[in-house]
Amino acid sequence: MSSYATIPAAECYRIEALTKSYNGRKVLDLARLEIHCGEILALVGPSGSGKSTLLRLLNFLEPPSAGRIAYSGEVFDAEHQVSLAARRQVTTVAQRPVLLNRSVRANVAYGLRLRGRQDSAGEIEDALNVVGLLALSRQRARTLSGGEAQRVALARAMVIRPDVLLLDEPTANLDPYNVGMIEQTVRRINQERGATVVLVTHNVFQARRLAHRAGLMLDGQLVELGPVPGFFDAPSDPRTAAFVRGEMVY
Amino acid sequence: MWAGLQEAVRLILSGDPELLEIVALSLRVSGIALILSTLIGIPVGAVLGLKRFAGRPLLIALLYTGMGFPPVVIGLFVYLMLSRSGPLGHLNSPLIPSLFTPGAMIIAQCIIAFPLVAGFTMAAVMGVDKGLHQQVQSLGATGWQTTLAVLSEARVGVIVAVIAGFGGVISEVGAVMLVGGNIAGRTRVLTTAIVLETRKGEFALAIALGIILLSITFFVNVVMLRLQGRTLET
Numbered sequence: 451m452s453s454y455a456t457i458p459a460a461e462c463y464r465i466e467a468l469t470k471s472y473n474g475r476k477v478l479d480l481a482r483l484e485i486h487c488g489e490i491l492a493l494v495g496p497s498g499s500g501k502s503t504l505l506r507l508l509n510f511l512e513p514p515s516a517g518r519i520a521y522s523g524e525v526f527d528a529e530h531q532v533s534l535a536a537r538r539q540v541t542t543v544a545q546r547p548v549l550l551n552r553s554v555r556a557n558v559a560y561g562l563r564l565r566g567r568q569d570s571a572g573e574i575e576d577a578l579n580v581v582g583l584l585a586l587s588r589q590r591a592r593t594l595s596g597g598e599a600q601r602v603a604l605a606r607a608m609v610i611r612p613d614v615l616l617l618d619e620p621t622a623n624l625d626p627y628n629v630g631m632i633e634q635t636v637r638r639i640n641q642e643r644g645a646t647v648v649l650v651t652h653n654v655f656q657a658r659r660l661a662h663r664a665g666l667m668l669d670g671q672l673v674e675l676g677p678v679p680g681f682f683d684a685p686s687d688p689r690t691a692a693f694v695r696g697e698m699v700y
Numbered sequence: 701m702w703a704g705l706q707e708a709v710r711l712i713l714s715g716d717p718e719l720l721e722i723v724a725l726s727l728r729v730s731g732i733a734l735i736l737s738t739l740i741g742i743p744v745g746a747v748l749g750l751k752r753f754a755g756r757p758l759l760i761a762l763l764y765t766g767m768g769f770p771p772v773v774i775g776l777f778v779y780l781m782l783s784r785s786g787p788l789g790h791l792n793s794p795l796i797p798s799l800f801t802p803g804a805m806i807i808a809q810c811i812i813a814f815p816l817v818a819g820f821t822m823a824a825v826m827g828v829d830k831g832l833h834q835q836v837q838s839l840g841a842t843g844w845q846t847t848l849a850v851l852s853e854a855r856v857g858v859i860v861a862v863i864a865g866f867g868g869v870i871s872e873v874g875a876v877m878l879v880g881g882n883i884a885g886r887t888r889v890l891t892t893a894i895v896l897e898t899r900k901g902e903f904a905l906a907i908a909l910g911i912i913l914l915s916i917t918f919f920v921n922v923v924m925l926r927l928q929g930r931t932l933e934t
Contacts, residue, residue: 506834542834546831565840606839616838
């Protein structure tokens with residue numbers, strides 16, 4: 451544990467020899483990965499490449515089968531869970547937003563309630579305003595469209611001011627208006643609040659628009675990782691080049 | 701029949717003390733039994749619905765069996781337990797009620813209502829979107845907060861569980877007859893009184909008791925349904 455307590459300030463996560471298996475099948479196998487504080491890291495790759503599994507591990511929702519994740523001076527591995535305080539610095543917006551059967555406002559307030567905090571500074575209204583849903587705050591969340599529901603999920607994550615925001619295909623199957631609104635909000639969370647963002651997406655264009663660095667995952671492994679311009683314009687691995695050109699069937 | 705109905709209405713309106721006593725005891729016995737079985741049944745149902753552990757399938761099978769258990773058999777079981785020569789009765793503990801007391805009737809009704817409350821709660825919890833667990837945990841919920849969130853999402857089903865428990869105890873006659881003995885002024889409740897008065901040919905009183913029993917059940921269900929509606933609105 452001590453060797454992980456001295457992570458450089460710019461390093462938000464350090465992942466070492468991380469594997470995750472389900473029923474004996476290894477779905478994630480990462481030798482090493484550092485995620486920098488304040489960056490937007492996009493992970494692209496076909497379905498089943500282990501991207502979503504990695505996000506669940508980064509959110510400390512499932513223990514790794516082997517290896518470790520160092521985060522905020524703590525270690526997360528098969529035996530050790532991180533503290534609740536560390537866990538509460540990280541949140542996920544999933545591809546399919548799961549909203550509570552309550553009003554839009556109650557959904558956005560939920561994370562604050564879990565922390566025993568009051569909305570003293572009007573944070574809920576601010577968050578709803580950012581995602582363009584202030585007018586619907588009293589509406590039942592389950593009556594919203596897919597895009598609106600996803601924006602509520604983003605506002606719900608935003609209001610707890612996470613240090614790390616994990617996004618799992620947040621705009622899959624959404625119309626361009628909702629995609630634009632969500633991307634704008636993600637940028638804002640990253641730039642104005644300094645949150646580290648890990649974005650999992652199939653959409654290479656979205657990764658290019660939003661991310662500082664991008665990585666390709668295939669069969670649970672990280673094939674290539676680098677700054678966005680080079681990753682997309684001059685990838686070093688032929689598999690990355692194929693994926694970026696849309697030649698990889700997935 | 702018509703005369704019996706008129707007499708029944710007169711009895712209800714006159715506030716007959718014997719009638720009031722029977723109603724009060726019914727509400728006390730079934731109310732306490734329902735509260736106890738709810739306090740135990742909802743957490744048990746939640747755990748069975750949420751957790752995976754060895755022996756869970758067996759517990760679920762036992763619970764489902766309990767949901768269909770004849771009350772009179774439960775009455776027999778409680779009778780044997782509490783009788784002087786039974787495993788609990790011979791302890792002579794002040795914590796264990798004697799046979800032919802409201803306490804014994806409450807125990808029997810608890811055993812009747814518990815599987816209904818726990819079983820329906822479990823089904824309601826299992827029906828909640830599986831993604832909700834991870835979503836609320838990802839928002840920083842502790843294990844306890846996750847369970848509460850799931851129960852809250854399953855609240856309509858949990859209210860149905862309580863309604864089923866109430867329906868099971870307020871209307872049953874076999875168990876309370878066996879362990880209570882239908883003693884006037886002590887253990888006579890609405891259902892056992894209806895049986896007795898019908899056998900005696902006192903149809904007016906039996907009808908009056910039946911009307912009251914139906915009214916209580918209707919009133920409680922209306923309250924519960926209103927609660928269901930309100931929880932859906934919040």
